[in-house]
Amino acid sequence: MGIPERREREKEKLRRKIMDAARTLFVEHGVEQTSMRKIAEAIEYSPTAIYLHFADKEALLREICREDFSSLTQAEIAAGDISDPVQRIRQIGMAYMTFGVQHPQHYRLMFMRRVKVVPVEEDLRRIGDPSHDGYAVLRHVVIGALEAGRFRENFTDPDVICQTLWAGVHGAVALEITMCDDPWLTMAPFEVRANAILDVLIAGMCKEAGA
Amino acid sequence: MGIPERREREKEKLRRKIMDAARTLFVEHGVEQTSMRKIAEAIEYSPTAIYLHFADKEALLREICREDFSSLTQAEIAAGDISDPVQRIRQIGMAYMTFGVQHPQHYRLMFMRRVKVVPVEEDLRRIGDPSHDGYAVLRHVVIGALEAGRFRENFTDPDVICQTLWAGVHGAVALEITMCDDPWLTMAPFEVRANAILDVLIAGMCKEAGA
DNA sequence: TTGATTTAATTAACACTGTTTACTAATTTT
DNA sequence: AAAATTAGTAAACAGTGTTAATTAAATCAA
Numbered sequence A, B: 001m002g003i004p005e006r007r008e009r010e011k012e013k014l015r016r017k018i019m020d021a022a023r024t025l026f027v028e029h030g031v032e033q034t035s036m037r038k039i040a041e042a043i044e045y046s047p048t049a050i051y052l053h054f055a056d057k058e059a060l061l062r063e064i065c066r067e068d069f070s071s072l073t074q075a076e077i078a079a080g081d082i083s084d085p086v087q088r089i090r091q092i093g094m095a096y097m098t099f100g101v102q103h104p105q106h107y108r109l110m111f112m113r114r115v116k117v118v119p120v121e122e123d124l125r126r127i128g129d130p131s132h133d134g135y136a137v138l139r140h141v142v143i144g145a146l147e148a149g150r151f152r153e154n155f156t157d158p159d160v161i162c163q164t165l166w167a168g169v170h171g172a173v174a175l176e177i178t179m180c181d182d183p184w185l186t187m188a189p190f191e192v193r194a195n196a197i198l199d200v201l202i203a204g205m206c207k208e209a210g211a
Numbered sequence C: 001t002t003g004a005t006t007t008a009a010t011t012a013a014c015a016c017t018g019t020t021t022a023c024t025a026a027t028t029t030t
Numbered sequence D: 001a002a003a004a005t006t007a008g009t010a011a012a013c014a015g016t017g018t019t020a021a022t023t024a025a026a027t028c029a030a
Helices: A003-029 A038-044 A058-081 A086-104 A104-111 A121-126 A133-146 A158-179 A190-205 B002-031 B036-043 B057-079 B083-100 B104-111 B121-126 B135-149 B160-181 B192-206
Strands: none
Touching: A003 A038, A003 A058, A003 A104, A003 A158, A038 B036, A058 A086, A058 A104, A058 A133, A086 A104, A086 A133, A086 A158, A086 B036, A104 A158, A104 B121, A121 B121, A133 A158, A133 B036, A158 B104, A158 B160, A158 B192, A190 B036, B002 B036, B002 B057, B002 B104, B057 B083, B057 B104, B057 B135, B083 B104, B083 B135, B083 B160, B083 B192, B104 B160
């Protein structure tokens, strides 16, 4: 009696279809410009059909982000495959920024919108799990460098270190995304700025030897 | 014959009234949540009246930002009143971040939204003018420190230096604004993070002596 | 194989949004 | 006083997220 199972599969299939179409439209035209009706049109369903799978637009957005966080985390993990702990931090930072500028709309969704604080239980369980939590990946590597004595004496708290590194790379990405075509400013090429901020972060936090 | 002058004054007066009401509502409830109708209601005019003074909501927003940029610039100038060029950079950075966390909604308008690129001639004329251009203020101070030989050898381009400093402080503020109440993360107190990023930026860019 | 029941999906509507058009009332000019 | 300019408005348009009411389809029980 596999009828409920089949129905479940079909339901999941439509759910996927909605998320894929929504992501494509969000990325292509931005969140604001993408209406529920347009998403519905793309999948050839009525707008109300979406509400059978997601509570509202915000919830749909949140689910998409959850998936995108995983890909960023994977990119970080791949970049962390290098021996020297300080260089590992640099690689992770560069992977993060590359993700940001290559997927600016994804990045906007993930890190540049006020999140409605609805802590789903499943999310909370993932905290600290390095296969889903990008912050945990960085934190792990930072602790490694910390234990190897690579940081200056005034940097001992792994969270402060992580959040300082994050501030630097996030700032570079966020400015690029929002300011890149502002006529007020003449921005240096992103690659230059990305390397500069990494140089500064590492030179500022780590002992001279590890340069 | 002061009739046109009087009319001009009255027009300007309503314009001010619109901008003040709009700013208050934007800051209090956010841009998205503030409709033109609500602004109109606040000033006891019809929604259409706003369109006699501003082309659209975006233009109204832009005018408000222009004013806010000036206050930020003033805060920077006030913070720059200190002799040592490196400490001056630190003070400016701290003033910038303080402005951001104390006026998060203003900051959102100014630095966290994609700007429709409509370069008004008057704006373009203000570029580089330190009384209206906050970036120019920083740039001036950076060049001062550069001439005093306070930067490391690998930092010679004032724009790259400015934009790296900016990335750092913007990252700290932006993360604070968007992430402060995310249950996923346990953020260190903002003051700690603000000082940490300033320490890192300066230690990473400046010669050891200037610590 | 019926009839009842659950499920999936839709149509139509509600209460909004930014913005425009057509109009009115007031003021200024001739 | 009549004409012309102006400030301001009401009503409407096209679109938004979302919900209530309704239909069509599939499944289950008899």
